[in-house]
Amino acid sequence: MAIWVIADKCTGCGLCVKACPYGAMQVQDKLAALGPRCTQCGACLEACKFEALGSDLADEPRPDLSGYRGVWVFCEVQDGALARVSLELLGQGARLAAELGQTLATVLLGEDVEGLVPELAAQGADRVYLAQDAGLAAYSTLAYTRVLSELIATHRPNILLLGATPLGRDLAPRLSRRLDLGLTADCTELAIDPVDGGLWQTRPAFGGNVMATIVTPTARPQMATVRPGVMALGPRRDGAQAEVVRHPVRLEPGDLLVRLLASQAQGQRPVDLGAARVIVAGGRGCGGPQGMELLAQLAQALGGELGGTRVAVEEGWLGQARQIGQTGVTVRPDLYIACGISGAIQHRAGCLGARYIVAINRDRRAPIFSVADYALAGDMFKIVPAMLAALKGAA
Template sequence: KANTATISDWKGVFVYCEFRRGALAPVSLELLGIGRKLADTRGVRLSAVLIGHDTGETASQLIGHGADQVLRVDQPELADFSEDSYSQVLTALVKEHKPEIVLAGATAIGRSFIPAVATQLNAGLTADCTKLEIREEDGLLMQTRPAFGGNIMATIVCPAHRPQMSTVRPKVMKALEFDGARTGDIIDVTPVPAQLASRIKVLETVVCEESNVNIQESEILVSGGRGLESDKGFALIRQLAEALGGNVSASRAVVDAGWISYPHQVGQTGKTVAPKLYVACGISGAIQHVAGMQSSETIVAINRDANAPIFNVADYGLVGDLFEILPKLIRKIEEKRGA
């Protein structure tokens, strides 16, 4: 177990920057935004940890977005995500540099291997945070997160262990504007072969056509529910999404019906999203659905039942028949955008 006496040895902020198949996950830049703030408050350095292969110019991009230094681990063995190798590489870097705070995105990858890193380090880990601040009295990281499907919020601290680790929900923190004038060090790290070894093997990667987009990263989501009645009805959702320049998501009822695949499900047993605009069409607003979308900036609901609970969280509500409303709305939006 970590020893209280050594806490002062831990300094600096680490941000794990997720890179997969040639692209940086946008949440990484958001983490650098909040990481910069925390590092400045603590008067310490902000390090970006970049793990993957063929990362190209990504490291300088990370500097431009706020990192003081980038620890780059670019190896062919790391081309595919593996719980084993990624957790060993990151654990070794944390042990060496002893940062007081480690942040990662609460994505499929982050939530998969970061718990293993925390366990190896005997560190606490707070899941899926939506707010991070430094407490003035003692410099502790106050980590706030929803639990019980969003019904309650909890603020968590790790007083006696280092590092303090959090996964952070995408779309909640703000990235800094890219600033090409920012300078920083890029340090290439070569892990020992044992860290690159993976007991698990990725045999194949399948990108679902429509799942190309991660709905957690979307600014605008048009979400359909059972009220669309059929696969064909659901096509209206795709049209509206296209008109708005957004992506498509759905309630569980729709995923269960097979009109769209599971990565598009919003809710307690699907994904938690917080886009700028969420349009709920023919969704009743069951608590398990609302848990996944209630932190959206603006919520529009369309439902023929004026008493549908979705209206309790909606900023704008339209009561009426979808099959009448959606085609009109699509036309009006297209006109507006065309104008």
């Protein structure tokens, strides 16, 4: 694609300069000019009121995508059970499917996983594409990519959602490459364009400082991943039935290059902050491991989990699995107590789904207070012991 300036129409008004997100447009000698930073995103074309910018984009034939229908959720199975993120995506998928007037389907791959179908129906699935084979018992990139690619080529879904888990982050890009599709990773919001029915895929960009909404106008399915904890569960439909479509699996030796010989559970108790109802989180204001230990006591007294900011993790006061935020986990507890945390946007991105946020900070202007339901301005080393004493007194 190329963009050019039509000199006899350009007024040098500068609208294109304002619209360009890359600072690639300038006005020189009263005429718009494209600089080397142009990515040909097309923002200037939309902004120009004088039809003074030409492009060959319109000349490219648009594929007919009308045959692609249905919202699909790839269902992840962990230790024989459905991963919570898949259930969250079913809730979100049901909303998108209802808006489009299309069906919600899930794709279930594995060995002997048919027993999970009733739960998928209860979580909103109208249809389950089921592929069972010994070669699918443990996740492997090539085997799962083959089966999912075949299913997509045969049934042509409109939208495909996957969890942004280690598995989803491996599978989704491979599928995207194999089928020449787009992929928006780590979406925080999904919505349907009321005009053309396309999927609006919103995610943080530029280090979390802007939210970017991405569309996929020329490929189907529209594919997005969403991190665990970002979407809420949908309502259950106990007793609901789902149509089961069985897919015959024919794996080639080339799909089974990786064999799982053994798996070993981690020695430590795995942390699942996504499922915690109460989280006490600490930041730089903890001052060190002792401050974090104080918060661990509060978390224990409330029957909750301990989490924190990236600073706390980088300082070595907390394990990586407890980092909350854009590059950590997203949480939705009933109660989130943020102690000594400034509330940077990258941290807030991970805790905004909490029902109640209590913030303790000695700086009254700390950004965390702008999202807190209860703001306690003061020293956490005075407030937290007082809370512990009150909890002890109440016990």
